[in-house]
Amino acid sequence: MHTVGIIGGGQLGRMLIQAGIDFNLSVKVLDPDPNAPCKDLCSQFVQGSLTDYDTVYNFGKGLDIVTIEIENVNTDALAKLEEEGVRVFPQPSIIKLIQDKRSQKLFYQQSGIPTADFILTETKEEVIDHLDFLPAVHKLGKAGYDGRGVQKIESQGDVYKAFDAPGVLEKMIDFEKEISVIVARSLSGDVSVFPVVELVFDPVYNLVDYLIAPADITDEQAEEAQRIAVSVIKELKMVGLLAVEMFLTREGTILVNEVAPRPHNSGHQTIKANYTSQYEQHLRAILKLPFGATTQTVPSAMVNLLGEIGYEGPAKYDGIDKVLSMEGAHIHLYGKENTKPYRKMGHITLLDPDRKKLIEKVRYVKENLKVIS
């Protein structure tokens, strides 16, 4: 039996543990929240900071394998563990590269990965120097997450929103669709790729509204998106799972937006709809097992269950009966005791051979299921 340490004990760690049951894993989890979603599902739970060197180092020391479920972790401690013989996947140097959106963009540029044009900026004032580059998106180099650390700078009037810290000013892309491809790579260099998913964003909160898989794009576009995702993980030489978020522009070009070196929100539906889930695939990668087939058996959609505005406290799921009475509706709750506005409390996966019906089911979920308190 392998002992696997997971840095981060949120929903991604929880679903990773759920998949890990099938592999007889003994799991140790680190999270700052004493009631983290993984708390009751692991052999050992350590409460502590993910960004503190000593905490992360002491957590990982003596484990066979360490992995992450969030990229905002202390990579120096992980590098030290790697040096001492712990198998850390994804590799700490790659997590570090991805943590900083500036180094991520430079990596794409240097590796010939198509991505939106960009300018590195150190201060808010530097943004003002590039008015001719607008409309653009200003991203904070570090610590941006789920829409935080991202500002649209459409014209001069928006420049006040720019970050007065190292960032990257990216040409705004007039995209047709946002898509995501999850890839995985083994230590021996084998690569596995999942079907393309389409992300539909909530324009106000910049959170995924729902996703649908497979994406409604041409076969050529799908192949191109998969080819790009594979080239990203190959160029990184990363071991583990990588989610590659991309734009399909109105001209039909595909550009990499950003990547996440871990199981991803855009892969939740693989639990129900694909031969192998993203979680199982990540485990196969880090346990040195052959990859599973990524074949999708039925079209699917995924809706995040976000805490309703106006409610804060112990969570209740209103409308769960209505939603679960739909054919092909499955709930995944994250074990979070308290809800608050826009907190990710769970997700619903919908299965239906008919894409139109899938979207109707998405609407039904959004109208009928509310996370309140």
Add this chain to the structure above:
Amino acid sequence: MHTVGIIGGGQLGRMLIQAGIDFNLSVKVLDPDPNAPCKDLCSQFVQGSLTDYDTVYNFGKGLDIVTIEIENVNTDALAKLEEEGVRVFPQPSIIKLIQDKRSQKLFYQQSGIPTADFILTETKEEVIDHLDFLPAVHKLGKAGYDGRGVQKIESQGDVYKAFDAPGVLEKMIDFEKEISVIVARSLSGDVSVFPVVELVFDPVYNLVDYLIAPADITDEQAEEAQRIAVSVIKELKMVGLLAVEMFLTREGTILVNEVAPRPHNSGHQTIKANYTSQYEQHLRAILKLPFGATTQTVPSAMVNLLGEIGYEGPAKYDGIDKVLSMEGAHIHLYGKENTKPYRKMGHITLLDPDRKKLIEKVRYVKENLKVIS
């Protein structure tokens, strides 16, 4: 959050907990083995006997819901809990009826459920009085499990094998196939039925060798098998999941062999191959949630991983890489530290649209994957 108690902490409980993660369940488990497969996956683990009144009663007192993963439990204690307001599913009276193969057979007879002819016997001598009824199978009324408590009595020379205890002598059925249908019923009387699976037994050890779903039978036979399984659970008025094992005779008749009021070995493949797994369906039943669709997305086979003869001790899984490199092969290990001959250590689910290829994959698993020590 519901607190659910599970009587029994083996692999069925383990997979039930795995499915329960999605419903935010807090799970408490009772098992006599301090290292039971569920040990590390529940909020509370109690070591104790499943058949002792006080142990079972004290375990269940104060819980919202109690269920079972094995039927050899103290039903008097469960009945007392039910009386005190704990929701016990399946109902204790039904577990009690099913525990005794004699009352099971009487129930089929009284309810007009087709089953093999039988004679109740109290002693071995009574079997001798019925030589004209041979060939038959003699089954111990209580405590038979996985082939224990079952003897073939083909002719007078086999009578010495008969049990000298209350039993049932069943007419031996010259069957074409053994099949199983899993059904579930809610408190409000809704019934859900899974596709028919075909069980291929190891003739020597009377254990499932592999199963394949859907069964290779006619549509009419499949409908008849499903109709019978539905009538069994309706007649029982049982809440929860029921596996109905049946014979398809050479004449094309379907007869109920026996039932299990819980998730069952013949439903493992539903985790990977069906919209809703048997475990999720059982939870939906006992949590008063609507049933999920039982649609099968791709044909599948399931192979039990049994401890190899000649090995006893800490388990190793030899050949796991070979097997997992096959498209559509997925492993489910049960977290048992030690192997011994014929112990169920895990299972492999195989997915393939082509039935012939599925069977080839079964052969490959059986030849290449060995549980040794």
